[in-house]
Amino acid sequence: MAYIVDLRSDTVTKPTESMKHAMVNSAVGDDVFGEDPTVNALESKVANLLGKQAALFVPSGTMANLIAIMVHCNKRGSEAIVGNLAHIYKYEQGGAAHVAGVLLSTVQNKPDGTFDLQEVENRIRGSDIHEPITSMVAIENTHNVCGGKVLPLQWIDELSELCKRHSIPLHMDGARLLNASAYLEVPAERIVRGCDSVALCFSKGLSAPVGSAIVGSCHFIQQARRMRKMLGGGMRQSGVLAAAAIVALDEIAPKLALDHKRAQRLGKGRLQDTGRRGRNREGDLLQRQDDPPDSAHRDIRQRPLARHYEDHLRVQGARGRASADQLVHTNTRHESWSCMFSSYHSTSIYLYVPLVCDLQIKFVLDRDRKLLFF
Incomplete structure (x- = not known):
């Protein structure tokens, strides 16, 4: 046989028995009104885990990345710089352009998932009336297409300093961020210290059936909540799903x-x-x-x-x-x-x-x- x-x-992967138990017994409310206690607990947990002010529960990593693009690139004629092998560029149907009206400008990914910082700095635009306005830089950690590579901490820190010099927000597509944390043996908070926003998936390697979180400042999350509603991501009694994500963080991530x-x-x-x-x-x-x-x-x-x-x-x-x-x-x-x-x-x-x-x-x-x- x-x-x-x-x-x-x-x-x-499929949800564990403890996830199913938590889902069945979860306390729920209307999350669009901010009244779902399980979702609120998850968002607080993720914000603390990543050392940010606030978090927002969303249906998918693709939506989390799109929301980050829409919040950071809030001027018409904006562009976001991403690696040419980034998930945002290759596998999200061009949502940045299709939905948000944002140009994705690519730089060459190296085999380790990084890209040349000098090239990024040379590509920053906005002072010339003929050019789009560079409004965001996005990285991916771990880097899926590059074979699950973990981005070096020093490189992330240097990129963060570059972005700060030019007042450009840095977003991390951290779908598998906790894998990077486990490999580096450092807290996830340390990895994303220099990032203005982070997306984290619960359904990739953590066995939760669905869901992601996006984290950042309180002001960022306030704007992200509006974008989530516009994209159809307000899920009402979504504590049923958030309960599995909490178990994923408590039991699977370790x-x-x-x-x-x-x-x-x-x-x-x-x-x-x-x-x-x-x-x-x-x-x-x-x-x-x-x-x-x-x-x-x-x-x-x-x-x-x-x-x-x-x-x-x-x-x-x-x-x-x-x-x-x-x-x-x-x-x-x-x-x-x-x-x-x-x-x-x-x-x-x-x-x-x-x-x-x-x-x-x-x-x-x-x-x-x-x-x-x-």
Whole structure:
């Protein structure tokens, strides 16, 4: 009997039992009126976690980034500087232009997710009547398309100083910010210290079913709340969703270091039959050494849905009792490898990836759900 283990993305995880319990028992109110106690608790928790004045719960990371662009780039003819491999630029349908009327001006991302600061400074515009007004700079941490790279703290600090010199706000797309915090072993607050706004996702690697938060100053969040309402993001009794996000921060986020450790073990030559080593050693993303940064995303999206089963890992030869929902809960991105294990009985599991990278892996787990060896 074969089981399907979905390793396409860290967004396909399912809520834990404690999340479901919290959702069912959450205290709710009308969040558009600011009266949902669970949402208010989550927003306060996230603001404190990131060292900012306030936070706002929104449905998605894409909306969080768009709201930041709309608040910071509030003049007609504004532009935002982003990396050419940024999620904001590549995978958010050009919402900055389509909805906000903001030009995205790109600079070349380096393999580590950073970009040249001198190039950024040279690209700042607004004094010439013929040019758009540079109103925001955005960075991504961890950087998805660059293989989950964690941005260096010194580089972020230097970029922050550059932005302050030119009175330009700095936004961080921190969808997987807590992975960066776990890798650097520093509080998330330290990473975003120089940022004027930050987006944080609860449904990427944290197992919450839906939701993100955007944080910043009280004035910024006041304006962000207006933008959320205009975009249709006012969700009324959304404490049902916020409850799962609170559990994610309390119970799942502290386990990210273990998640990274498992990804690194897979990357240190234990991907059998390929002779390849993973490119990234930093977070929960691992790509093949010979692939360009965005190849996994491009290939997976071009495959027809009729072959979707071949984009999953087919578990063969599983022994012992295990149902489909008791198998591997993963925290990965296409050709990125990392595993978070849920309820298991002692079993050996062979994984075969027919299309993704032609490799076989063997997991052996004990009754305490600990990974014994490959």
